[in-house]
Amino acid sequence: MSALASSSSARRAFWMLLAAGSLVLAVALGAAHYMEEHGHAVTGMNNQVVWGLPHVFAIFLIVAASGALNVASVGSVFGETAYKPLAPLSVLTTVALLAGGLMVLVLDLGRPERLVVAATHYNFRSIFAWNMILYNGLFAICALYLWSLLERRMGALTGTVGLAAFAWRIILTTGTGSIFGFLVSRQAYASGVIAPLFIALSLAWGLAAFYLAQCGLARLAGQEAWDEALHARVRRLLGIFVIAALYFVVVHHMTNLYWAKQAAFERFILVSGTPYPALLWGGYVVLGTAVPLLLLFHPRLSGPRATAAASVLVSLGALAFLYVFIIGGQAWPLEIFPGYEASSSFHDGRVDGYSPSLPEFLLGLGGLAASFLIGLAGARALPILAPPKVAMPAAAPAK
Amino acid sequence: MNPVDKRRREFLGSAAGFAGAMIAPGVFLYDYANAGVSDGASRPRSPAEPASASVRWGMLIDTTKCASGCRECVDACNRENGLPGTTRSTDSQWIRKVDLKDLRTGKALSVPVMCQHCAEPPCVDVCPTGASFKRADGIVLVDRHTCIGCRYCMMACPYKARSFVHEPTTGQKPDVPRGKGCVESCTLCVHKVDRGGTPSCVEACSAAGHGAIVFGDLNDPQSEIAKRIREVATAQLRADLRTDNGVRYQGIPG
Ligand code: SF4
Ligand code: SF4
Numbered sequence: 001m002s003a004l005a006s007s008s009s010a011r012r013a014f015w016m017l018l019a020a021g022s023l024v025l026a027v028a029l030g031a032a033h034y035m036e037e038h039g040h041a042v043t044g045m046n047n048q049v050v051w052g053l054p055h056v057f058a059i060f061l062i063v064a065a066s067g068a069l070n071v072a073s074v075g076s077v078f079g080e081t082a083y084k085p086l087a088p089l090s091v092l093t094t095v096a097l098l099a100g101g102l103m104v105l106v107l108d109l110g111r112p113e114r115l116v117v118a119a120t121h122y123n124f125r126s127i128f129a130w131n132m133i134l135y136n137g138l139f140a141i142c143a144l145y146l147w148s149l150l151e152r153r154m155g156a157l158t159g160t161v162g163l164a165a166f167a168w169r170i171i172l173t174t175g176t177g178s179i180f181g182f183l184v185s186r187q188a189y190a191s192g193v194i195a196p197l198f199i200a201l202s203l204a205w206g207l208a209a210f211y212l213a214q215c216g217l218a219r220l221a222g223q224e225a226w227d228e229a230l231h232a233r234v235r236r237l238l239g240i241f242v243i244a245a246l247y248f249v250v251v252h253h254m255t256n257l258y259w260a261k262q263a264a265f266e267r268f269i270l271v272s273g274t275p276y277p278a279l280l281w282g283g284y285v286v287l288g289t290a291v292p293l294l295l296l297f298h299p300r301l302s303g304p305r306a307t308a309a310a311s312v313l314v315s316l317g318a319l320a321f322l323y324v325f326i327i328g329g330q331a332w333p334l335e336i337f338p339g340y341e342a343s344s345s346f347h348d349g350r351v352d353g354y355s356p357s358l359p360e361f362l363l364g365l366g367g368l369a370a371s372f373l374i375g376l377a378g379a380r381a382l383p384i385l386a387p388p389k390v391a392m393p394a395a396a397p398a399k
Numbered sequence: 400m401n402p403v404d405k406r407r408r409e410f411l412g413s414a415a416g417f418a419g420a421m422i423a424p425g426v427f428l429y430d431y432a433n434a435g436v437s438d439g440a441s442r443p444r445s446p447a448e449p450a451s452a453s454v455r456w457g458m459l460i461d462t463t464k465c466a467s468g469c470r471e472c473v474d475a476c477n478r479e480n481g482l483p484g485t486t487r488s489t490d491s492q493w494i495r496k497v498d499l500k501d502l503r504t505g506k507a508l509s510v511p512v513m514c515q516h517c518a519e520p521p522c523v524d525v526c527p528t529g530a531s532f533k534r535a536d537g538i539v540l541v542d543r544h545t546c547i548g549c550r551y552c553m554m555a556c557p558y559k560a561r562s563f564v565h566e567p568t569t570g571q572k573p574d575v576p577r578g579k580g581c582v583e584s585c586t587l588c589v590h591k592v593d594r595g596g597t598p599s600c601v602e603a604c605s606a607a608g609h610g611a612i613v614f615g616d617l618n619d620p621q622s623e624i625a626k627r628i629r630e631v632a633t634a635q636l637r638a639d640l641r642t643d644n645g646v647r648y649q650g651i652p653g
Binding site for chain 1: 486487488489490491492495496497498499500501502503508512521523524525526527528529530544545546547548549550551553554555556557558559561562563564565566567579580581582636637640651652
């Protein structure tokens, strides 16, 4: 029996959460339908800012998905036995986040009903098409991985599949970063640092998401989420990942500042281009990085609750970062005529405004809800939830 | 078959007029797009043949003749292609007039900008489904039947040449299928060119007495456009990106 069905209160809480998640998802599907019916004119997106809030949520979920696999990798690839009991949930979190992210991406398409076309027509020069293959491959590998972790007879495979998953997710995150890195004509994205930046971000965001999943599910099952030693390790790891991500963000902006032609764009993102500097400094740097680091490393604060709060803040910081990266990057005009001041009826030479509309926000929330539901249902259906102190059921916290 | 599809098939049928017109448009367009790719030999093209690689359609825009404030080309494009002509940020603009001021000299210029029909088109490279494609004769198009509306091509185009159809369309022209949720851009009036005609913007500019746009085959040394490009200094926009544009400009530095 799943730990989530071990008591009547756990069962009731499970169904209530399932209902709440389904409600959010239903609203999101309604919003997507509304956007499809009326066209993207009812969103804040336009011909200048062509990717908006849905992409912020989708890329967050997809990048976090690959990072969430990290805990399993540490267990089975690097042989850290302490992490092994956490591996199944790590894989499930990956599947859940990836599915939620892809749902948002697909529902935002101009022609979502043409998914079959996307699945049958591949342009192999397109990094986008490669990403679709990588995403589907990750689902397959995760399924195999989960099977090998949960089924004793398959246990021998765990190491190999784990290694494959590890390699695959590094390639996948590189691929996701390259969606932007390949856009050489856009000042915001033409940078060699994008791929490592995305890998570093994925480690931090994925571990934060995993941490929250582990806490939430353990609490639901009435178990202790962490034993002291393991919590300390995960906490430190999260801190290191948050610092690594910040390092690459700084390198990204510093290299941009080094190129004189990027200076105006950097000034826009870092200083003058409301609302982007506020989101970057206030949202990503302070709330999403500095405060979490304090929560993780301050001797008086650090504890499972502080780590959970840090994980929430890291995730919110991630959304702020992506908002600046994706939307701020597009709001800045293309430089088609270097050396000239340009103006036209089509936003040439002029920063464009973008105000997200409610439906696109709801669609993004729907992605989170879908991930939440898959994680919840998966944890109920599969024996995912091993308390870190691999305890016999009888030793589970007595109520 | 909905009316747009029907009209579209009719257009395709008359455009190339070979047996392939009867088969599925996707397959047809694929053939159409690839016809002659391996055939580099220069030979005259009969109207019955599909797009040929011996031809490369292009335009030369003389910025010294283009009048500031004149919108003849823009209006002609909107009329020809059934575009509403409104300029909200969600409206399609296949061609636009860009007003320029030289930052050093202060000199003002006004130039039309449309899809540059790149020989190395980033929009085609990034398109996941292959809906963005380049015909053998250099015209870059979107296959409206396989475009999923992901807008990655708009992110990749260095010239902001593409528009996304944000709303249900009205007033469609039989020759120019459009559809909500798909991306579109200047087709170089392919429906006219394939019948031996000239893009509408070029005609309108001449009719207004400016004659700032020359259309023709860049590969034909005898064509007016090829001669002009040999004789005067011309530039491609953002030549540093090496997209090798079919649209050239005279009077601005490259
Ligand atoms: S100008 Fe833009 S849309 Fe036209 S071919 Fe080049 S990249 Fe594609
Ligand atoms: S919007 Fe259409 S044409 Fe553009 S990249 Fe996506 S599928 Fe291709």
